[in-house]
Amino acid sequence: MTTPVLEARDVTMRFGGLTAVRSVDFTVNEGEIVGLIGPNGAGKTTFFNCLTGLYVPTEGTVSYKGTVLPPKPHLVTKAGIARTFQNIRLFANMTVLENVLVGRHTRTKEGLWSALLRGPGFKKAEKASEERAMELLEFIGLAGKRDHLARNLPYGEQRKLEIARALASEPGLLLLDEPTAGMNPQETRATEELVFAIRDKGIAVLLIEHDMRFVFNLSDRVSVLVQGEKLVEGTPEVVQADERVIAAYLGEPFEGDPGEAEAAEVEAAEAAADATSTTSTKGDAQ
Amino acid sequence: MTEIAKTAPAARGLLPLPLAAARALILTGGIATAASAFLAWTWTSEFPGNLTINGYPGGLQWLTFTAGVLTALFALAAYGIKGLGWLLPAKNNAPLFLSALAGFAVTWYAVIAISVELGGLVNLEPGGYIAALASLLPVLGALSLPEQLGDDTKENLKAYITKAEKIPAPQPLAPWAERLVITVVTALGLGVFTYGIDTEYGELFIGYLLVVAFSMWALHTAGLLDRLSRLTAHHRGFTLLMGFLAAIAFPFTQTNDHYTNIGVNILIFATVALGLNIVVGLAGLLDLGYVAFLGVGAYTAALVSGSEFSRFSGVQFPFWASALTGAAASLVFGVLIGAPTLRLRGDYLAIVTLGFGEIFRIAVNNMDGDSGPDITNGPNGIPSIPDINLFGLNLGEANDIGGITLGRFANYYLLMVVIMAIIVLVYTRAADSRIGRSWIAIREDETAATAMGINGFRVKLIAFALGATLAGLAGTVFAHVTYSVVPNPYQFAGAAPPNSAFLLAAVVLGGMGTVAGPLLGAALLYLLPEKLVFLQEKSLLAFGIALILLMRFRPEGVIANRRRQLEFHETGQTDVPDTTTLTDEPAVTTKAGA
Ligand SMILES: Nc1ncnc2c1ncn2[C@@H]1O[C@H](COP(=O)(O)OP(=O)(O)O)[C@@H](O)[C@H]1O
Ligand SMILES: [Mg+2]
Numbered sequence: 001m002t003t004p005v006l007e008a009r010d011v012t013m014r015f016g017g018l019t020a021v022r023s024v025d026f027t028v029n030e031g032e033i034v035g036l037i038g039p040n041g042a043g044k045t046t047f048f049n050c051l052t053g054l055y056v057p058t059e060g061t062v063s064y065k066g067t068v069l070p071p072k073p074h075l076v077t078k079a080g081i082a083r084t085f086q087n088i089r090l091f092a093n094m095t096v097l098e099n100v101l102v103g104r105h106t107r108t109k110e111g112l113w114s115a116l117l118r119g120p121g122f123k124k125a126e127k128a129s130e131e132r133a134m135e136l137l138e139f140i141g142l143a144g145k146r147d148h149l150a151r152n153l154p155y156g157e158q159r160k161l162e163i164a165r166a167l168a169s170e171p172g173l174l175l176l177d178e179p180t181a182g183m184n185p186q187e188t189r190a191t192e193e194l195v196f197a198i199r200d201k202g203i204a205v206l207l208i209e210h211d212m213r214f215v216f217n218l219s220d221r222v223s224v225l226v227q228g229e230k231l232v233e234g235t236p237e238v239v240q241a242d243e244r245v246i247a248a249y250l251g252e253p254f255e256g257d258p259g260e261a262e263a264a265e266v267e268a269a270e271a272a273a274d275a276t277s278t279t280s281t282k283g284d285a286q
Numbered sequence: 287m288t289e290i291a292k293t294a295p296a297a298r299g300l301l302p303l304p305l306a307a308a309r310a311l312i313l314t315g316g317i318a319t320a321a322s323a324f325l326a327w328t329w330t331s332e333f334p335g336n337l338t339i340n341g342y343p344g345g346l347q348w349l350t351f352t353a354g355v356l357t358a359l360f361a362l363a364a365y366g367i368k369g370l371g372w373l374l375p376a377k378n379n380a381p382l383f384l385s386a387l388a389g390f391a392v393t394w395y396a397v398i399a400i401s402v403e404l405g406g407l408v409n410l411e412p413g414g415y416i417a418a419l420a421s422l423l424p425v426l427g428a429l430s431l432p433e434q435l436g437d438d439t440k441e442n443l444k445a446y447i448t449k450a451e452k453i454p455a456p457q458p459l460a461p462w463a464e465r466l467v468i469t470v471v472t473a474l475g476l477g478v479f480t481y482g483i484d485t486e487y488g489e490l491f492i493g494y495l496l497v498v499a500f501s502m503w504a505l506h507t508a509g510l511l512d513r514l515s516r517l518t519a520h521h522r523g524f525t526l527l528m529g530f531l532a533a534i535a536f537p538f539t540q541t542n543d544h545y546t547n548i549g550v551n552i553l554i555f556a557t558v559a560l561g562l563n564i565v566v567g568l569a570g571l572l573d574l575g576y577v578a579f580l581g582v583g584a585y586t587a588a589l590v591s592g593s594e595f596s597r598f599s600g601v602q603f604p605f606w607a608s609a610l611t612g613a614a615a616s617l618v619f620g621v622l623i624g625a626p627t628l629r630l631r632g633d634y635l636a637i638v639t640l641g642f643g644e645i646f647r648i649a650v651n652n653m654d655g656d657s658g659p660d661i662t663n664g665p666n667g668i669p670s671i672p673d674i675n676l677f678g679l680n681l682g683e684a685n686d687i688g689g690i691t692l693g694r695f696a697n698y699y700l701l702m703v704v705i706m707a708i709i710v711l712v713y714t715r716a717a718d719s720r721i722g723r724s725w726i727a728i729r730e731d732e733t734a735a736t737a738m739g740i741n742g743f744r745v746k747l748i749a750f751a752l753g754a755t756l757a758g759l760a761g762t763v764f765a766h767v768t769y770s771v772v773p774n775p776y777q778f779a780g781a782a783p784p785n786s787a788f789l790l791a792a793v794v795l796g797g798m799g800t801v802a803g804p805l806l807g808a809a810l811l812y813l814l815p816e817k818l819v820f821l822q823e824k825s826l827l828a829f830g831i832a833l834i835l836l837m838r839f840r841p842e843g844v845i846a847n848r849r850r851q852l853e854f855h856e857t858g859q860t861d862v863p864d865t866t867t868l869t870d871e872p873a874v875t876t877k878a879g880a
Contacts, residue, residue, distance in 0.1 A: 052737060077739035089734035091727050101720075102727045106739030108720055112748055115719030116712060126719070169739055 003066040004029045005173045005204045006081070011050050011060035013043070013228075020046040022228040023060070028173060033195060033205045035219035035236075037212070039248060043228040044208045045086055048175055052076050052083050065172065078106040082166035083175040086208070088158050092151035096142055096161055099150050100133040103168025136164045140194065156187040163194065167203075174198060176207040180214055188214055216240060224248070300442055303430035311430070312382055313361035315423030319389045320354030322420045323347040325413025328400045333409075334487040337400070340413070346396040346493045350417060353389035353497050357424050360385050360504070373508065376450030379431040380507035383446040386424035388500030392493045393421035399489050453509035456516075464517050465524055471514060472528040476535060482813060483545050483552075491817035526710070533703045537696035538687075546695040548816060553702040554764050555783050556808035557709050559792040560801065561756030566790065567798035568717055569749035570729025571628070572636040574778060575643020577786040579754040581776035582619050583612035583761020585650060588668040588771045589661075595668050597661050605674045609762045616758020617751055619646075624750035628743055631732065643778055643786055651773045667772030674766050676701070681766075698767050705763065709756050710801055716752065717799075725749050726799075781825050782815045783808075791829070795836055797843030806844060 006028040013021040020043040028034050038044050049055040051062050056071040063069060064079045082103075091099050108129055114122045137143040140160045145153065150161060159179060166174055176195070180188045188211060195218055199205055209215040215222060216236040224231040224239060226248045232239055239245055299308060323343040331338050335345020343351050360382050363373035374381060397418045401407050433445040459467070478498065485491040505511055518525040533553075540546050562576045590611060592602025603611060627638045654664025662668065673682030673694070681697040692700075716722050724745045727735040736742045765771050774780075779787040788811050796807025815825045836843075 054733065054737065073733075073736040074739045074741045077737060083737055085734065085737075089731050089737075091730035091734065093730055094723070094726060098723055098726075102723050102735070102740070103738050105720065105724055110720045112716060112719075112721050112752065115721055116715050118715060122719070129720075165738065 002030060005032075005065060006051070006206065007063045007066075008047075008051060009061050009063075011047065011057045011062065013046050013050050013055055014058045020228050021050060021057070021225075024225070024228075024230050026223065026230070028204050028206050030204060031199065031202065032220050033199050033207070033218050035215040035222040036206060036208045036225060037210070037215055037222060037239075038225035038231075042225045044225050045177055046228075047225065048083065048177055048208065051175065052081060074106070077169050077171075080170075080172040081175065082169045082171035082173075084159070084162040084166055084177055084179060086177040086181065088155075088162055090150040090158055090162055090165070093149060095147050095149055096137065096153070097130070097133055097146040099161055099165050100136055100168045101129055103165040104129045104133060106169050133168060136167055139167075139197070140164045156183050159183065159191070160194070163198075167198070171203060173204045173206065176205065176209075178208050178210060180209065180211050192218060297432040297434055299430035299432050300435065300446070301426060301430040303427070305430075305432060308427045308430035309361065309364060311427030312386065312424045313358060313365070315386070315420060315425075315427055316354050316357030316359075316361055316389070318354070318420035318423065319393065319417070320351045320358065322393075322413065322417035323351035323354065325416060326411045327396065327414035327417060328404065328409050329411055330404065330409065333400050333404060334489060337396070338411075345490055346392065347417075349392045349490075349493045349497045350389060350396065350421065353385065353392055353501065354421070356501055356504070357382070357385040357389055360508075361424070372456075373510070375456065375513070376453045376509050378450040378507065379428060379433060379445075380447055380449065381504040382431065383425070383428035384500050384504035384507060386421075386428045388497050388504065390421045390425045391496040391500060393417050395493055395496060396489075447503070447507065449507045450509055453512060456513050461521075465521060467514075468517060468521060468525055468528055472525075472532045476532040476539075479809070480536060480539050482809075483548055484540075484542075485817060488818045488820055491813070530703070530707055533706070534700065537692055537699050538690050540696070543693040543695050546693065546699055548812070550695050550699045550702055550767055551783075552809050552812045553699065553706055554760050554767070555789075555792070555812050556805045557702065557706050557760040558757045558784060559789050559796070559804035559808040560706075560709055560713055561753045561760070562789050563793050563798065563800075563804045564713060564716065564725075564756070565749055565753035566793050567800070567804075568722060568729065569725040569746055571746060571750065572632070572639070572790075573750070573753070574636050574640035574786050574790065575623075575646070576639070576753070576757065576789055577776050577778075577784050578643045578646035579616045579620060579757035580761040580764065580784060581646055581650065581771075581773075582616045582754075583758030584765040584771045585662060585668070585761075586612040586615040586758070587762035587765040588671050591668075591671045591765065593668055593671045595663060595670055597663075602672075605676055605762075609759055612762035613755045613759040616761065617755040619758075620751040620754025621747065624747045624754075628746045628750060640778060640786075643776075647773050647776045650776075662773070665773060667770055668765075669770035671765055671769055671771070674698075674701070674763075695767075698763065702760075702763055705759060709759075712752075712756065713801060721745060721748065779826070781823060783812050791833060795833065795843055797845035800843075800845050803843050803845040 004027040006026070008024060008026040011021055011024045011026070012019065022043075024047060026047075036044050036047070046055065050057040050060075050071075053069065053071040053073040053076040061068050062071075062076075064076075064081055067079070069076050069079055069081075091102060094102070108125055110122050110125050114125075134143060134146070137146060140163060142153075142157060142161055142164065145157070150158065153161060159182075163174075163176070163179065179195070180191050183191065192214060195205055195207070207215070207218070216239075219236055221233065222236050222239045223233040224242075224245050231248060232242045232245055234242075299305075301308075303311070324341055324347075326340045327337040327347065329338060335347075337344055337347055359370065360373060363370040364377070364382060397410065397414050400409055400414065429446065431446075433442070435442045435445065482491070482494050482498070485494055502511070536549055537546050540549075558576070558580050561579075562573065565571050565573050565576065587608045589596050589598055590601050590603040590608045593599065623639070623642045627635055627642070630638060649658070650662040651665055652658045653661040654666070656664070673680055675681070679685075679697075681701065682694050683697075684691050684693045685697070686692075717725075724735065724740045727738065727740060728742055728745060732742055775784055777785050779785055783789070783792075789808075792807035792811045793804045794807070795803075795811070796805065797803025811829075814829065815821070818825065818828075821828055
C-alpha cells in the first residue's frame with residue numbers, strides 16, 4: 001500500500017464555542033481528484049485552513065506523504081501543498097509574472113546577499129525562475145499578459161492566475177477553494193480541463209466546489225461536510241444518491257426552529273459519521 | 287476617440303470665446319506675461335529681490351518670465367507650429383491651462399505679497415498691475431478652449447486639469463538621441479533643484495514652488511513625464527549615471543557654503559528616507575520610530591570619533607571602521623527591536639515602534655552618569671566631533687579643484703553622494719529580486735504570501751534590519767557633519783527634520799516604493815522649514831495641511847510607483863468592469879482564507 005499524499009487525522013477546529021470542523025479524517029491518494037462539498041458554513045474553508053497551517057487545529061494532525069506537517073503555512077507549502085483562496089487573494093499590485101515568481105519562493109533560495117552582489121548564480125537562478133514561471137503562464141494561457149497588473153485581469157483570469165501561482169511552488173497536492181465561483185459556463189468548462197491537466201502532471205487535487213455538475217464530473221471521490229462533520233464519502237454516484245446529502249442540501253434545518261433543527265442535524269451527522277466509517281474509503285477510489 | 291470628441295455637439299469652452307480668440311489670448315497673454323517681468327512692479331527695493339528696475343527682471347519676476355515663456359510655447363504647440371509638436375502630443379487643453387495658472391499664481395502671489403508686506407496697493411508701480419492683468423489673460427483664454435462639458439461646474443473644471451486619456455506613442459528616436467534627451471532633462475533638473483536650494487528668501491521659495499508645481503503638473507497632463515519615464519526605463523543605467531553626475535555637479539555650482547550645507551543635510555535626510563522606504567514602501571511595515579536608527583549610527587560614530595567628550599575619548603576609528611561600526615550597531619538594534627515586534631501586524635507594529643523610538647531618545651537623554659550609566663552625556667550630547675579623515679584627506683579643509691573651492695560641506699556632500707549611490711544600488715537590487723518580491727507580497731497580502739511559502743517573520747526582519755543598517759550608516763556621517771550629537775533630533779515629531787514623522791512623510795509624499803519619490807519628498811520637506819522661517823512653530827500645522835491635501839488628491843504620492851503607472855499604460859485595459867477587479871481590501875468575513 002502506498003502512503004497517501006494527504007492524511008488528516010481527527011482534525012477538529014473550534015472557535016470559542018463554535019466547532020467549525022469536528023473530528024474529520026481525510027485522505028487524498030496519489031493521482032486522485034477529490035471533491036469536498038457541503039452547504040455554506042459547513043466548515044470546508046476552515047478545514048482547508050487547518051490543512052495548510054493558516055489555522056492551528058484544536059485537535060488532530062495533518063501529514064503529507066507520511067510526515068506530520070507543522071502548522072506553519074510556509075512550511076506546509078515548502079513540504080508540497082499549495083492552495084488557492086475562495087475570494088481570490090492575488091498580489092493585486094504585482095504583475096502577472098511577479099505573482100507567479102512569488103509562488104516560486106520555496107523552490108529558490110537566493111537571499112539578500114546574492115541579490116545585492118548579483119553574481120552569476122543569482123542571474124542564473126532568476127532566469128530559471130522566470131522561464132519556469134513563463135511555462136506555467138503558457139500552461140494556463142496567460143503568457144500574453146505577463147506584464148499586466150493582477151488587479152487589472154478579468155475575474156476568470158484572476159482565478160487561473162491564482163492556480164498558476166500555486167503550481168509554481170511545485171506541489172504534490174493542490175487545494176482549490178471554489179475555483180469556479182463567479183465563472184460563466186465556458187470558463188467553468190475550461191477550468192475542468194485545467195484540473196484534469198494538472199492531475200495528469202501527477203499532482204493530486206482536492207477541491208471545494210458548489211457547482212455539482214463540475215464536482216461530480218471531475219472527482220474520483222467526493223466527500224460531504226455538513227456542520228463540520230464528514231457526512232458521506234464515496235464515488236460521485238454513491239454521494240449523489242445519498243438521501244442525507246439531499247436533505248442537507250435542501251437546507252431545512254435553518255428555516256423554522258433553529259434549536260431543534262440543529263439538534264436533529266447533529267444527530268443525523270453523528271449517524272452519518274458511523275455510516276461513513278463503514279463505507280471504506282479505499283474501495284471507493286477506483 | 288478624438289474623432290468622437292470633435293464631432294460631439296457639446297464641445298464648448300467654459301467661457302464663451304471663439305476658439306481662434308481663445309488661442310490668440312493664450313499666446314499673447316503668455317508673451318505679455320513674460321514681457322511684464324521686465325517692468326518695475328514696485329517703487330522700493332524693500333521688497334526682497336529688487337523688482338524696481340525697468341528692463342531687467344529680478345527675483346520673483348524671473349519666475350513669472352519662465353512661466354510666461356512656457357505658456358507661450360504650449361500655445362505655439364497648440365497652433366501646430368513645426369518642431370513644437372512634441373510639447374503637446376495629445377493636443378489636450380490641460381497643459382495650456384496649467385502653465386497659464388503657473389504664471390498667474392506666481393505673479394499674483396508676488397503682487398499680493400508686495401501689497402501686504404509694504405502696506406497697501408500704493409506700493410505697486412503700473413508694471414505690477416500690467417503683470418497681474420497679463421498673467422490673467424492666458425488663464426481666461428485656456429478656459430475658453432472647447433471641452434466636453436456637462437452641467438456640473440466642478441466636473442467641468444476637472445476637464446482642464448486632467449491628463450489626456452490616450453497619449454499617442456512617441457516617434458522612435460535613435461538611442462543616442464534618447465540619451466541626449468535624458469542628459470538635457472538631467473541638466474535642467476539640476477538647474478531647477480539648484481535654483482530651489484539657492485533661493486535667498488521665503489517669498490522666492492514660495493513662488494518657486496508655485497511655478498515648479500504647476501509646470502510639472504502641466505508637463506504631466508501633456509504626457510511628457512510618462513514619455514520621459516519610459517525613456518529612463520529603457521536606459522536605466524544611463525539615467526542613474528546622469529543622476530549621479532548631476533548630484534556630483536551640485537557643489538561646483540555653489541559659491542556659498544551655506545547652501546552646500548543644506549545640500550548635505552538633504553542628502554542625509556534623503557538617504558534615511560530611502561532606507562525607510564524599504565521598510566514602509568516595499569515591506570509595508572509602518573515604522574514610526576525609524577529615526578532612532580539614525581541616532582544609533584550617529585551616537586556610535588560620535589563615541590568612536592575621538593572627541594574628547596566621548597566616553598571613549600581615547601578611541602579614534604578611521605572613518606570606514608566607524609561607518610561599519612555605526613551600521614552594525616544599528617543592525618543589532620534593528621534586530622533587537624524587530625524580533626519581538628514584527629510578529630505584530632499593522633497598527634500594533636506602528637505603536638510599538640513609536641514606543642521604541644521614544645525609548646531610544648529618553649535613554650540617551652538619561653545615560654549621563656546621574657540617572658543611568660555614563661555613556662552619552664545626557665542632554666548635552668557629545669560635542670567637538672572631529673572631521674572625517676578619508677585616505678589622508680581631511681574633509682574639514684577646503685580644497686581647490688579646477689579653480690573651484692570646495693569647502694567643508696562640499697567635501698561631506700561628495701561623501702554623502704557616494705553613500706547615497708551605494709544605498710540606491712542596495713535599494714534597487716534588493717527590490718528587484720526574490721527577497722524584494724517577497725517584501726511586496728507581504729505588503730500586498732500577508733496571508734496569501736505566507737501561503738505561498740514565504741516566512742513572513744523572517745523576510746520582514748530582513749527588511750527591518752536592512753532599513754536600520756542604512757539609517758545607521760547615514761547617521762555616522764551625520765554626526766561628523768553637525769560636529770555634535772544630541773538626543774533632541776531623534777524624536778517622533780518636530781518642527782524640523784530629521785524626525786520620524788518627517789521621514790515617513792517624505793516617503794509617503796514622494797511616492798512609496800520608488801527611488802526618486804523619497805529623494806524628492808526629503809528634499810521638499812527639508813527645504814520647507816529651512817526656507818519658510820516665518821512659519822516657525824506653525825510649520826507643523828502647514829505641513830499637516832499639505833499632507834492632507836496631497837493624500838486627498840494624489841494618494842500615491844508625487845512620483846507614482848511603476849506598478850501604479852502600469853495600470854494606465856502598458857495594459858491598455860479599459861474594458862475591465864470595476865466589479866471584477868481586485869479591491870485593495872478583499873471582502874473577507876473570516877480572518878484567513880474565508
Ligand atoms: N476565524 C474564524 N473565527 C470564528 N469563526 C470562524 C472563523 N473562520 C470560520 N469561522 C466559522 O466557521 C464556520 C465555517 O465556515 P467556513 O469554513 O468558511 O464554511 P464554508 O467554507 O464551508 O462555507 C462558519 O460558521 C464560520 O463563521
Ligand atoms: Mg468556504
